[in-house]
Amino acid sequence: MASDDTHIAIEDRKRHPTLWFDDGNIILTTNCTLFCVHRGLLSMNSPVFADMLSMPQPDRFEDSFEVHPVVEISDNDTDFTHLMCFFYDHRYYHGGTETTFEKISGLLRMSTKYQMDDLRNEIISHLSLAYPSTLEQYVKAVDPSTQLSLFPPFHGQHFAIATLASETNASVLLPTALWRSMCMTSRDILDGVADSEGTKHMLSQKDAHLCILKKHRVYKEQMRAEAFLASLSLKECARRNETGKIQGTSPCSEMALSEVVRHISGIEGVMTDSHDIFTKMSAFDVWRPFVCDTRRERTVSELSSVRMGCWDALPRLFKLPSWDRLRR
Incomplete structure (x- = not known):
């Protein structure tokens, strides 16, 4: 032809x-x-x-x-x-x-x-x-x-x-x-x-450049989100002494923060360049099975809010109109 x-x-x-x-x-x-x-x-x-x-x-x-x-x-x-x-x-x-x-x-x-x-x-x-x-x-x-x-x-x-x-x-x-x-x-x-x-x-040169710039920004946001989820303070899961006062950091928080540090430092291997915060939070996915039910449920709820906020802002990330305008 x-x-x-x-x-x-x-x-x-x-x-x-x-x-x-x-x-x-x-x-x-x-x-x-x-x-x-x-x-x-x-x-x-x-x-x-x-x-x-x-x-x-x-x-x-x-x-x-x-x-x-x-x-x-x-x-x-x-x-x-x-x-x-x-x-x-x-x-x-x-x-x-x-x-x-x-x-x-x-x-x-x-x-x-x-x-x-x-x-x-x-x-x-x-x-x-x-x-x-x-x-x-x-x-x-x-x-x-x-x-x-x-x-x-x-x-x-x-x-x-x-x-x-x-x-x-x-x-x-x-x-x-x-x-x-x-x-x-x-x-x-x-x-x-x-x-x-x-x-x-291939993407256009403009879109490729935009994706590379935004990739680094999103990765930083993911690290902030991981740290935020790990540092949630819940009195229900805190370790207490005999007087009922909070004594130190709860076991849940200790494990969560430890895994975030391990993830960010790359101890568990080289961090991937391809990631999707809407489907995976690397550190949280590791520590979530080992924390108490209260901490896990609260974290899942907070993560849902974080992801929804990111999704609502997704068009703006790529300099596009809002979802409502795009749907119309």
Whole structure:
């Protein structure tokens, strides 16, 4: 197949094997494929096509091929083929069922360009299964046991989704896509990664720079949160002397603070560069089984509040509008 910047004469381009209809009345052509389709169907599916095809033919069509007017399409051949397939069979894509990233990304680009709002919204809702706007849905989405009806996962997909969301102005996906990108290693963020097919996925230079800066800020916040959770003072679990007065630090606090120091100092091994405070707090996960029920329940409650606060601030972290504005 020709690359997007290769020009092929119209008479040398290949007819699409299934999207060439003998009773079609207009020919659309990408840089390498011809589609003989129906004007009415195009207009019915897209207001952009409706406006385009309502113009007088002599002013609009500069070429003809086999007595049909020809319209040159500048879109990527693969993306446009997905769109034509959807025009003729809306079962070609159905939100909530597994598809391919190539199909879903192509259709999102095309539905955005050709103002097909229903299809666009359906695709964004589909992608929101893995890149949601609520913390509760996020925790479910990143759970390895969750079976998402999305597309086969691939290395670098967070970068690909962030790029796609920026390209199509699907802003509601961006905070989570950038967050999941930021949770990749610094090397991956800077250099990009290749999937199993050898396709390399990278963030834009602006987003990569932003993720690296915010990664260090978030790591500091995580350390503060770990220390805060460990230093919670609870009289219910404090060690007391015979007079009933608090005597020293409670065993729970001693263990918690010890594990935080151990974690920060790296005694238990090199700290990972990829971390997600919405799913894991390294030191707390170690000491939580060994503290009393009162301390554990209070800490879990405080941790929930910390995470919710972080989630609410997530769009602002990436210089985006609030969640409410993004959802609208």
